[in-house]
Amino acid sequence: xxxxxxxxxxxxxxxxxxxxxxxxxxxxxxxxxxxxxxxxxxxxxxxxxxxxxxxxxxxxxxxxxxxxxxxxxxxxxxxxxxxxxxxxxxxxxxxxxxxxxxxxxxxxxxxxxxxxxxxxxxxxxxxxxxxxxxxxxxxxxxxxxxxxxxxxxxxxxxxxxxxxxxxxxxxxxxxxxxxxxxxxxxxxxxxxxxxxxxxxxxxxxxxxxxxxxxxxxxxxxxxxxxxxxxxxxxxxxxxxxxxxxxxxxxxxxxxxxxxxxxxxxxxxxxxxxxxxxxxxxxxxxxxxxxxxxxxxxxxxxxxxxxxxxxxxxxxxxxxxxxxxxxxx
Amino acid sequence: xxxxxxxxxxxxxxxxxxxxxxxxxxxxxxxxxxxxxxxxxxxxxxxxxxxxxxxxxxxxxxxxxxxxxxxxxxxxxxxxxxxxxxxxxxxxxxxxxxxxxxxxxxxxxxxxxxxxxxxxxxxxxxxxxxxxxxxxxxxxxxxxxxxxxxxxxxxxxxxxxxxxxxxxxxxxxxxxxxxxxxxxxxxxxxxxxxxxxxxxxxxxxxxxxxxxxxxxxxxxxxxxxxxxxxxxxxxxxxxxxxxxxxxxxxxxxxxxxxxxxxxxxxxxxxxxxxxxxxxxxxxxxxxxxxxxxxxxxxxxxxxxxxxxxxxxxxxxxxxxxxxxxxxxxxxx
Numbered sequence: 001x002x003x004x005x006x007x008x009x010x011x012x013x014x015x016x017x018x019x020x021x022x023x024x025x026x027x028x029x030x031x032x033x034x035x036x037x038x039x040x041x042x043x044x045x046x047x048x049x050x051x052x053x054x055x056x057x058x059x060x061x062x063x064x065x066x067x068x069x070x071x072x073x074x075x076x077x078x079x080x081x082x083x084x085x086x087x088x089x090x091x092x093x094x095x096x097x098x099x100x101x102x103x104x105x106x107x108x109x110x111x112x113x114x115x116x117x118x119x120x121x122x123x124x125x126x127x128x129x130x131x132x133x134x135x136x137x138x139x140x141x142x143x144x145x146x147x148x149x150x151x152x153x154x155x156x157x158x159x160x161x162x163x164x165x166x167x168x169x170x171x172x173x174x175x176x177x178x179x180x181x182x183x184x185x186x187x188x189x190x191x192x193x194x195x196x197x198x199x200x201x202x203x204x205x206x207x208x209x210x211x212x213x214x215x216x217x218x219x220x221x222x223x224x225x226x227x228x229x230x231x232x233x234x235x236x237x238x239x240x241x242x243x244x245x246x247x248x249x250x251x252x253x254x255x256x257x258x259x260x261x262x263x264x265x266x267x268x269x270x271x272x273x274x275x276x277x278x279x280x281x282x283x284x285x286x287x288x289x290x291x292x293x294x295x296x297x298x299x300x301x302x303x304x305x306x307x308x309x310x311x312x313x314x315x316x317x318x319x320x321x322x323x324x325x326x327x328x
Numbered sequence: 329x330x331x332x333x334x335x336x337x338x339x340x341x342x343x344x345x346x347x348x349x350x351x352x353x354x355x356x357x358x359x360x361x362x363x364x365x366x367x368x369x370x371x372x373x374x375x376x377x378x379x380x381x382x383x384x385x386x387x388x389x390x391x392x393x394x395x396x397x398x399x400x401x402x403x404x405x406x407x408x409x410x411x412x413x414x415x416x417x418x419x420x421x422x423x424x425x426x427x428x429x430x431x432x433x434x435x436x437x438x439x440x441x442x443x444x445x446x447x448x449x450x451x452x453x454x455x456x457x458x459x460x461x462x463x464x465x466x467x468x469x470x471x472x473x474x475x476x477x478x479x480x481x482x483x484x485x486x487x488x489x490x491x492x493x494x495x496x497x498x499x500x501x502x503x504x505x506x507x508x509x510x511x512x513x514x515x516x517x518x519x520x521x522x523x524x525x526x527x528x529x530x531x532x533x534x535x536x537x538x539x540x541x542x543x544x545x546x547x548x549x550x551x552x553x554x555x556x557x558x559x560x561x562x563x564x565x566x567x568x569x570x571x572x573x574x575x576x577x578x579x580x581x582x583x584x585x586x587x588x589x590x591x592x593x594x595x596x597x598x599x600x601x602x603x604x605x606x607x608x609x610x611x612x613x614x615x616x617x618x619x620x621x622x623x624x625x626x627x628x629x630x631x632x633x634x635x636x637x638x639x640x641x642x643x644x645x646x647x648x649x650x651x652x653x654x655x656x657x658x659x660x
Contacts, residue, residue, distance in 0.1 A: 043523035043524065043525060043526075044523055157611050159611055160611070187384040187385055187550070188384065188550065188551075188591065188594045189384060189590060189594045189612075190611060191594065192593075192594040192596070195596075214524070215596070216524070216598060217596025217597070217598055218596055220596055220597060220598050221596045221597065244598065254525060255524060255525060256598075257528075258524050258525045258527070258528030259524055259528075259553070260528075260531070260551075260554050260556065260557035261553055261556075261557075261598060262552065262553055262556050262580055262592070262595060263580070268532050269528035269531055269557065270528065271525065271528040271529045272525045272528075272529075273529075275493050275495060275496075275525075275526060276523070
């Protein structure tokens with residue numbers, strides 16, 4: 001197997017507060033290969049955005065990476081000085097955020113913003129950079145790119161702005177793109193266009209993508225593999241088809257069952273009782289046990305670690321027991 | 329003979345004036361600018377039925393909801409609920425009696441509860457306003473009952489809204505809506521701000537309450553899967569007009585309007601069946617200057633010259649209503 005573009009091992013993010021240390025991301029590990037889309041899915045407070053921020057080194061103090069390592073192309077990046085990390089962001093890791101309006105500077109023409117990004121990271125002249133910017137805007141599906149390159153962000157609609165943001169993220173030809181809820185602010189018909197675009201561009205360029213979203217539908221459409229997060233940990237990670245169609249972890253099962261679908265007209269949705277715990281009250285043992293219908297005595301005491309089942313890894317005592325039972 | 333529908337909306341329209349101020353218009357020679365948020369919308373809702381309006385942002389679905397509950401005066405058309413016209417020619421007493429029977433649930437459970445009131449007072453407010461219970465003990469008893477009904481503890485009445493999660497707050501909103509013993513609930517994106525597992529809890533609760541109290545819902549959402557789950561009949565809106573009204577099953581198995589078809593194709597496929605999807609071209613036009621003729625024609629793969637010049641009228645067609653020149657021509 002080739003070396004993964006991004007490799008995260010035992011990552012832990014902490015927020016020291018007056019009332020004690022809050023752990024937002026707790027000992028998570030995953031890899032993303034070249035050209036692969038890893039979906040990171042979870043509900044609010046699961047730690048998915050925090051994981052993305054930790055990878056690009058943008059955790060707001062007093063939050064800090066308290067353990068583990070992040071490697072880009074085999075080289076550690078979590079302990080780099082600020083200035084060096086700044087050169088990696090944009091150049092080697094592109095970023096796409098939820099709200100396209102806040103990621104573009106309203107006072108600059110979009111062309112200037114793209115040209116600036118290209119020139120900041122590659123030794124090219126103004127003219128060549130502008131040509132590349134036009135080609136990029138064409139790639140992301142902006143018609144008449146040559147004419148629109150001198151427009152300001154407010155002259156674009158929400159969907160078009162998100163296309164510009166994608167162009168900006170890909171401007172320096174990064175190895176990895178981190179997309180945090182890239183379609184959440186968009187209407188359904190526009191959302192489908194943006195998903196297809198992101199997927200096509202990254203496949204063509206061999207860019208690895210970490211796609212963070214709360215929307216299982218977006219994951220099913222886009223991702224190759226998916227990590228399901230709960231209370232700062234990965235509950236289940238595996239090929240998207242396996243996780244979506246035959247989930248192992250009770251949380252993933254509940255999550256899939258609670259999504260209304262278009263064809264089944266079931267009178268009731270499956271529901272998980274309760275809500276995700278707050279960071280200051282994460283239960284001992286498996287964090288999901290108070291909401292789990294099948295919790296064992298052990299789930300109250302010991303924290304389950306991810307263990308392989310088929311092509312997935314699942315952190316659950318129930319499935320761990322099943323595997324051990326089968327092995328006996 | 330069957331009962332007449334509970335809600336009858338006829339030719340409802342609402343225009344907003346979005347012009348610049350008078351002096352600017354005079355100095356800059358600008359025209360008056362009108363935004364037709366809702367145009368000629370008609371539908372009925374049967375008793376104990378869930379009727380849903382679905383559409384993208386700017387389609388006018390929330391404006392319709394506000395006119396139906398009586399928060400916004402229509403420019404034209406009528407809203408008749410149980411034989412009483414909300415806006416014209418009804419006695420004030422009739423309208424006040426009607427108001428008690430209509431309640432609304434909003435999208436954002438953080439913004440729709442007064443942060444300085446205790447939950448008990450929030451829920452008791454409609455009871456007091458309509459004089460439905462007398463004396464402190466009776467009101468407290470009723471509040472406790474309502475809290476238990478939506479899956480909370482009667483003791484929660486002493487807490488403030490900030491002590492609850494988003495899903496619990498939406499439960500409080502539902503308890504408040506139920507406190508005046510309404511018949512008809514208008515729900516504007518009730519679960520859009522919630523996580524999926526919490527959304528499932530709220531949708532299940534709303535269904536149970538409907539069965540228990542025989543409620544009628546007008547359910548507004550941009551999420552087709554949620555609408556499919558909740559509604560018996562669905563109206564699809566595009567740029568202020570209803571383009572199709574159909575029973576849920578029929579709409580999802582065989583949409584007749586090209587826009588309905590497009591919306592369905594845009595829903596991410598969780599089953600990963602690899603069903604063929606038509607990519608949707610283009611974006612929603614500016615509602616201040618909508619395209620002439622059928623507003624959907626610039627994005628429509630079937631558009632003809634007729635679509636570019638004539639507004640299609642809603643036509644009854646195989647148990648549904650479709651506003652499209654090409655509907656029934658077998659091309660969709």
